[in-house]
Amino acid sequence: MNGLLLVTIEQGLIFSILAIGVYITYKILDFPDLSVEGTFPLGAFVFSKFILTGMDPILGSLMALLAGALAGLITYTLNIKFKIKAILSGILTMTLLYSINLRINGRSNIGLSSYPTVYDKLGKLIVLIICVVVIKMLMDRYLKSESGYLLIATGDNETLVKSLGENVDKYRMVGLMISNALVALSGALMAQSQGFTDITMGNSIIVVALASIIIGDTVMKKRDFLKGTTRAIIGAISYKLIGSIAIEIGLAPTDLKGISAVIVIGFLAYNNLGDKNYA
Amino acid sequence: MKKSLKLIVTTILIAIILNGCSSTEGKINSNENKKFKIGIAQIIDHPALNSARDGFVERLNELDIEADINLQDAQGDVANSQMIAEKFVSDKSDLILSIATPTSQAAQNATKKSMTPVIFTAVSDPVFSGLVKNIEAPESNITGVTDEVSSENLKHIFQTLKILKPEIDTAGILFNTGESNSQSQIERIEEIAFEEDIKIEKVGIAAISDINQALESVSRKSQALILINDNMVASSMELVASLAKEKNMITISGDSSHVDSGALVSIGISYHELGRQAADMAAKILKEKTPINKIPVESSNVFIKKVNITTAKAIGLNENHPAFKDADTVE
Amino acid sequence: MLRISNLKKSFNIGTENETTIFQDFSLNIKNQETTAILGANGCGKSTLFNIISGVVSCDNGHIELETKDGIVCFDKMKEHERASYVSRVHQNPSMGVSPTLTILENMALADKKCTRFGFKKLINKNRIDFYKTVLKSLDLGLENKLQTKVRFLSGGQRQSLSLLMSTMKKPELLLLDEHTAALDPKTSKVVMEKTMELVKKYKITTIMISHNIRDAIKYSDKIIMLQNGKVVLDVKSNKISENELVEIYNNQNFRSIIR
Numbered sequence: 001m002n003g004l005l006l007v008t009i010e011q012g013l014i015f016s017i018l019a020i021g022v023y024i025t026y027k028i029l030d031f032p033d034l035s036v037e038g039t040f041p042l043g044a045f046v047f048s049k050f051i052l053t054g055m056d057p058i059l060g061s062l063m064a065l066l067a068g069a070l071a072g073l074i075t076y077t078l079n080i081k082f083k084i085k086a087i088l089s090g091i092l093t094m095t096l097l098y099s100i101n102l103r104i105n106g107r108s109n110i111g112l113s114s115y116p117t118v119y120d121k122l123g124k125l126i127v128l129i130i131c132v133v134v135i136k137m138l139m140d141r142y143l144k145s146e147s148g149y150l151l152i153a154t155g156d157n158e159t160l161v162k163s164l165g166e167n168v169d170k171y172r173m174v175g176l177m178i179s180n181a182l183v184a185l186s187g188a189l190m191a192q193s194q195g196f197t198d199i200t201m202g203n204s205i206i207v208v209a210l211a212s213i214i215i216g217d218t219v220m221k222k223r224d225f226l227k228g229t230t231r232a233i234i235g236a237i238s239y240k241l242i243g244s245i246a247i248e249i250g251l252a253p254t255d256l257k258g259i260s261a262v263i264v265i266g267f268l269a270y271n272n273l274g275d276k277n278y279a
Numbered sequence: 280m281k282k283s284l285k286l287i288v289t290t291i292l293i294a295i296i297l298n299g300c301s302s303t304e305g306k307i308n309s310n311e312n313k314k315f316k317i318g319i320a321q322i323i324d325h326p327a328l329n330s331a332r333d334g335f336v337e338r339l340n341e342l343d344i345e346a347d348i349n350l351q352d353a354q355g356d357v358a359n360s361q362m363i364a365e366k367f368v369s370d371k372s373d374l375i376l377s378i379a380t381p382t383s384q385a386a387q388n389a390t391k392k393s394m395t396p397v398i399f400t401a402v403s404d405p406v407f408s409g410l411v412k413n414i415e416a417p418e419s420n421i422t423g424v425t426d427e428v429s430s431e432n433l434k435h436i437f438q439t440l441k442i443l444k445p446e447i448d449t450a451g452i453l454f455n456t457g458e459s460n461s462q463s464q465i466e467r468i469e470e471i472a473f474e475e476d477i478k479i480e481k482v483g484i485a486a487i488s489d490i491n492q493a494l495e496s497v498s499r500k501s502q503a504l505i506l507i508n509d510n511m512v513a514s515s516m517e518l519v520a521s522l523a524k525e526k527n528m529i530t531i532s533g534d535s536s537h538v539d540s541g542a543l544v545s546i547g548i549s550y551h552e553l554g555r556q557a558a559d560m561a562a563k564i565l566k567e568k569t570p571i572n573k574i575p576v577e578s579s580n581v582f583i584k585k586v587n588i589t590t591a592k593a594i595g596l597n598e599n600h601p602a603f604k605d606a607d608t609v610e
Numbered sequence: 611m612l613r614i615s616n617l618k619k620s621f622n623i624g625t626e627n628e629t630t631i632f633q634d635f636s637l638n639i640k641n642q643e644t645t646a647i648l649g650a651n652g653c654g655k656s657t658l659f660n661i662i663s664g665v666v667s668c669d670n671g672h673i674e675l676e677t678k679d680g681i682v683c684f685d686k687m688k689e690h691e692r693a694s695y696v697s698r699v700h701q702n703p704s705m706g707v708s709p710t711l712t713i714l715e716n717m718a719l720a721d722k723k724c725t726r727f728g729f730k731k732l733i734n735k736n737r738i739d740f741y742k743t744v745l746k747s748l749d750l751g752l753e754n755k756l757q758t759k760v761r762f763l764s765g766g767q768r769q770s771l772s773l774l775m776s777t778m779k780k781p782e783l784l785l786l787d788e789h790t791a792a793l794d795p796k797t798s799k800v801v802m803e804k805t806m807e808l809v810k811k812y813k814i815t816t817i818m819i820s821h822n823i824r825d826a827i828k829y830s831d832k833i834i835m836l837q838n839g840k841v842v843l844d845v846k847s848n849k850i851s852e853n854e855l856v857e858i859y860n861n862q863n864f865r866s867i868i869r
Contacts, residue, residue, distance in 0.1 A: 003369035003811070005361055007389075097777035098485060102456060109380055109459040111409020113387055146727040149711070149719060156708040162690040163706070165700065194361045194410065195388030198381045199457040201357050206359075244362055247351065 006125065012237030013128040014189045015208055017135055019216070020230035021182030022209035024139075027228065029175040030218040031079075034090035036183045036209060037202040038097025039071045043184030044191035044201055045104045048112060052105070052173040057118045061188045070182025071097060072176035080169050101199060108199040117192035124193060131189065135182065135227045143228075151175050212236035218267045311479040314373065315346040318367030320386060323355045324377040325514045326536045327426075331378055335561070342562050357381050360460065364389035373559050374561055379510070380408050380460065383423070390420055396564050396571060399423030400557045401550065403460035403508055405576055414576045422574045424556045426508055428464065428533035428547055430471060430577055435546045436531055437475040440503055442602040443529055443544075449478040451501035451528075453493055453519065455511035456483040464507045478504075487515050493532045498526040506532035506542055516540035520590065520595065527594050535585040539609055543590045544602065548562025550577035556580070583607060612639040612662075612783060612815065617671035619657060630659045632668070632839040639783075641676060644809060646814040646830035646847070648823070648859070653836040655819045658787050662817075663698050677782045694724040697781035699772055699789040699805075706772025709761035713771060716760055717741040720775035731803035744774055748804060766797030773801065777808050784809065787816040791827075802829065823855060825857045835859075 018040065025033040043064035050060040078089035102108055119127050144147040153161050154171040161168050176184060191197040216235025319335070332350070339346060349367065353359040362384040367375050374476050375397045377383040378457050383399040387410055390397055402425055405411045410421050428436075442448055443462065450467065454461040465481060472479045473557050481494045497504060506512060512519060513534070520541025523530045532538065533547030556577060563569040584606040588598050598608070617635040622628050631654045639645050647655050659728065660666045662673060664687060670860050671686040677695055677783065684692055700706055707716050718733045718741075738756070745753035748770045752763075760768060771788060776784065790798040806829045820826050826833055827847050835843035835858070 003389075004366045006360065007365040011358055011361065098457075107459040107462065108457045109384075109408060111384055111387075111407075113384070113391075113409050142729070144731050144733075145729045146722060146732045147729055149715065149732045150727050152711065153708045153719065156710050157705065159705050160708055162721075163693050164722070164727075165690055165693040165720060166727060167688075167690050179742070190358070194357065194385055196381065196384035198357050198384075200355065200381070203357075205356060244366075247359075247362055247366055250349070279539070 004244055004248060008240045009237060009242060010124050010128055010193060011190075012130050012240040013125075013233075014178040014186050014193060015212060015236040015240060016132050016233040017182050017189070018205065019209050019212040019236040020135060020139060020229050021179045021186070022206070023213055023228055023232045024151075024175055024179040024182075025094060026210070026215065028143075028152055028155050029113070029172065029179075031172065031175065032090065033075060033096065033176065033179065034087060034206060035075050035093035035095045036152065036206050037204075038101065039068050039180045039183045039202075040092035040187040040200040040205045041101050041197070042067055042071055042097050043187030044197040045101045045110075046184070047188035047191055048110045048197045048259075049104050051112065052110070053117045056114050057120075057192065061118055061192075064188035065185045068181040068187075069177040071184065072180030073173065075180070076176045078172045079173060098199075105197075110197045110199060111195070112191060113195045119192060125203075128189070132233060134235065139229050141227050147171075147174070172205070208236075208239065209274060212239045215239055215267055218270075297594045305521065316342065316370060316372045317346045317348050317374045317376060317561070318363075318370070318372040319347055319348060319376045320360065320363050320367070320378065320382045321350070321352045322357075322360060322382045322512070323514075325351055325510065326506075326516070327513050327534060327539065328378045328401055330374075330536055330550035331554035331557070334549075334551035335376055335400070335558045336554075337551075338555040338558030339561065342557075342558065342566075344562060344565060350477065351581075353382065357385075360385035366523045368393045374565060376400065376561070377558060380410075383410055383421070384408060385390045385543075387419075387421055394420045395491050397421045397423070398557050398560050398564075400553050401426050401508075406462050406581065407459070407463065411576055416572045417576060418572065420571055422576055424553050424560070424569050425576060425578045426534075426548055426550065426553055427578055428467070428508065430467065430545050432533055432582060433468060433471040434475070436505070436533065437471060437477060439544065439546055439602050440529065440531055442479070442550045443531075443596070443600070444502055447477060447502045449480055449501045450503045450505050451480045451482060452505050452507060453482055453484065453490070453497065453498035453509075453512055454507060455509050456485050458509055458511065461509045462481055463505060464509075468505060468507070477514065484511065487511065487518075490515055492528065494519065494522045494526065498523075498528055501528070503529040505529060506530060506534070508534060513537070516542065522591055524593050530590070530592070535583060535607070538585040538587045541587060541590055543587055543594070543596075544606070545583075547582055549583055552583070553579055585609065611641050611676045611815075612637075612670070613674040614638070614658075614662070615672045615674075617658075617661065617673075618669045619661060619666070622833040623669075630839070632671075634838055635671070635841075636812060637834070637841060639815060639817060640832075641815050643820060643831040644806070644829060645822055645834060646818045646826035647830045647834050647836060648820065648843075648855075649827060649836035650859075654839045655836060656787065658836075659698065659787055659817075659819065662783075662786060663696050664692045665729060695782040696785060697775050697776040697783070698787060699769070701788040701791050703765045703768035703772060703792060704761075706775060707760045707768055710759060712759050712865060713745070713763075714738070714741065714756040716771060716775060717744070717756075717778075720778045723775075723779050737811050744778065748774070749800075764797075766793045766801065769797075769801055769803065773805055773808070776865050777814070779811075781814060784814045784816045786816060786820075788819050788821065791821065797812040823852055823859065825853075827852055827855065 004224050025031045046067040047060045047064045062207035075089045075093045078084045079086055080090055131260055150161060150166055151171045154168055156166045215238045216231030219234055319332055340531055351363040353363055360382050368389050375386050375395055377386040377397055377399050379401045383402055386397045400423055405425060411417050467481050477604055482497050484490060484493050516537050517540045520530055529563055530542040530543040532542050535545045535549045538545045560574055564572055586603045586606045587606050588608050589610050591598055614637045617632045619632045620630040649655050661668050675682050675695055742753040750767055750770055790802050830847050833845050833847050834841055
């Protein structure tokens with residue numbers, strides 16, 4: 001398979017996990033969590049720390065997952081315990097994580113080429129497909145459970161959740177922790193895929209995640225929470241495809257981002273203008 | 280109706296990608312007088328990195344090397360670097376010039392199978408970044424030119440400082456906390472500073488908006504500002520230089536492009552020269568087919584002095600000051 | 611019996627907007643009775659409901675409810691902890707349901723009210739017939755729309771669903787917060803009748819806030835009117851006529867009237 005196409009799909013799969021994570025906070029919980037810019041590299045840095053000590057890469061990636069959950073806990077604490085607004089809580093966590101990320105290894109860039117990765121035995125594509133499928137299945141199953149429905153209800157109508165006898169804060173915490181855990185995992189997978197960890201990895205990652213979700217929503221109109229995960233996956237892969245097409249047809253480097261934005265706008269406009277529900 | 284339309288569009292787009300790849304192969308086979316395919320990858324657009332790139336291209340032309348150059352800029356997006364490197368490999372490039380550390384790491388990763396030769400520039404510490412293990416005889420497909428400021432270079436810098444301001448006791452350094460290269464540079468500077476009996480005051484910034492405050496704080500204790508190879512400082516050099524000018528601080532660097540943006544004086548490498556050095560390496564690889572392990576990693580072997588006359592006048596220094604002897608000048 | 615004693619509640623304490631809603635308010639609501647609370651806007655009706663259900667805390671005072679578990683003191687209980695005893699139907703039809711979920715999913719959630727929510731699948735196929743039966747009693751055809759997302763329903767349909775959800779597990783205390791005020795006259799009548807059917811059938815202690823004097827007399831056992839955080843009228847509904855009530859309302863002319 002064409003090398004560029006392969007890398008595009010691999011990155012698309014990694015960003016699918018990111019998109020599913022962000023989907024949980026932004027769409028389900030209705031909590032605009034900006035901390036992902038810090039959580040994504042957090043996963044990479046935590047993974048790097050453990051891989052450098054000789055830990056198995058699968059375990060290292062799981063450590064990244066845990067670290068992400070902790071980051072979600074920080075945002076939760078700021079928002080619920082200290083009553084700081086959602087957007088600000090996310091920004092504060094992201095700012096904290098910037099320093100934390102640098103301190104984890106004492107450096108802002110770590111070369112990982114000579115270390116083992118989770119892809120070594122089966123190759124990137126297969127491992128990533130397995131990861132994405134497993135995560136999707138777990139998330140879908142969770143969202144069909146009693147607890148999962150309460151998560152959805154929390155983002156929908158807090159009063160209802162309270163009237164059912166449940167503590168709204170508990171579900172915010174669960175949502176934030178799961179979301180950030182997935183984001184951190186995708187950061188660790190990315191570091192292993194590109195061969196290094198760098199502090200700039202998280203820059204504008206929220207744009208990637210949201211664009212993926214938007215594209216996914218556009219492509220599959222049925223608003224079913226089950227398919228929410230599927231939409232996030234399709235959106236992430238599509239987003240990366242768009243970017244690589246721009247590179248492939250040799251657009252001026254300065255236009256790369258602009259062209260991606262134009263194509264995303266195209267998708268949205270095509271979708272919205274055809275919507276018969278509104279004038 | 281809409282669904283099938285989207286499906287068709289997607290299929291066409293994928294077809295374009297696949298097609299784009301195969302048509303490139305076609306080109307190589309039909310070309311008798313073979314042009315080399317060179318991919319140049321930059322992490323972001325800024326003066327020093329651009330100089331290196333220009334120097335590379337200039338020297339290639341001088342050496343009569345015919346090349347199809349594909350220039351790509353990741354625009355600061357690390358994920359893009361990976362895609363760009365991948366594209367160069369699938370385009371069957373003969374050589375990749377990677378400018379800056381993340382770009383070079385991405386190139387290293389992408390060329391693991393193809394072993395396409397990679398020449399890096401503007402990387403301060405290739406060993407630390409995992410690019411090469413053996414500097415004298417690079418063990419894999421990667422070699423290059425580092426932009427580290429050597430001890431020799433640093434000594435020159437401190438001596439020039441003393442000539443310009445004999446009473447100097449403290450020099451400040453502004454650096455981006457997020458750049459790993461900056462840490463190792465600062466350590467080296469501190470070593471030499473110790474030998475030269477000058478104290479160092481470091482001030483870290485996390486974003487360009489921190490620069491004003493950082494300079495305020497530095498100007499209180501230091502009489503001079505040493506400018507290091509730091510991408511964030513470099514991309515805001517004009518601001519840094521003008522703020523330092525206001526505070527009557529001497530700005531000295533190891534990089535001449537800083538002087539173009541307003542720093543007072545530079546003694547050291549020129550990224551343009553670095554690019555030219557890289558082109559010489561490229562020639563060895565492409566024309567003479569020299570194996571990589573016979574091309575050791577180099578650091579800059581050309582020191583140049585440059586002075587910004589406008590800045591000199593603004594802080595009350597005469598352009599004929601002995602410290603500026605033999606220097607290139609710029610207004 | 612719901613015992614409210616010595617309630618004190620002020621808003622914006624310490625600022626220039628400080629308002630005291632309740633100074634020393636006490637009220638007893640008899641078990642299995644329906645009590646209507648009337649009063650002009652700002653007299654404290656909604657605040658009273660908010661205090662009882664736990665949405666806002668009171669500065670001072672006690673609230674106790676006689677339940678099948680004995681006497682429960684609400685003072686230290688949070689809103690979601692009180693939910694096992696108190697159900698509330700809000701004026702806004704969307705506040706009692708989850709709009710992005712389907713009718714079936716909403717019913718399933720209500721079915722699990724105040725039980726442990728774990729990882730089992732929420733929707734139990736065996737319960738679907740039960741949900742259909744309950745929905746059928748509304749006569750709105752909702753039992754055929756189980757897969758419809760609630761946000762596509764009309765206000766009246768949503769409110770009916772809210773009502774069902776609030777009463778699926780019989781609450782010890784039901785608060786009706788002007789719950790038909792946002793509905794058109796026909797739907798309002800249907801929902802009101804449905805509500806009182808359930809209330810009578812299961813003998814639920816109910817407090818009803820309403821501006822509709824006719825409904826108040828027709829459906830309640832007792833009528834209470836508040837003014838400035840005080841009870842100024844406390845009569846059995848069969849001992850006062852609609853005209854009298856309208857006059858009292860309009861004149862705002864009270865001496866404490868207790869019949």
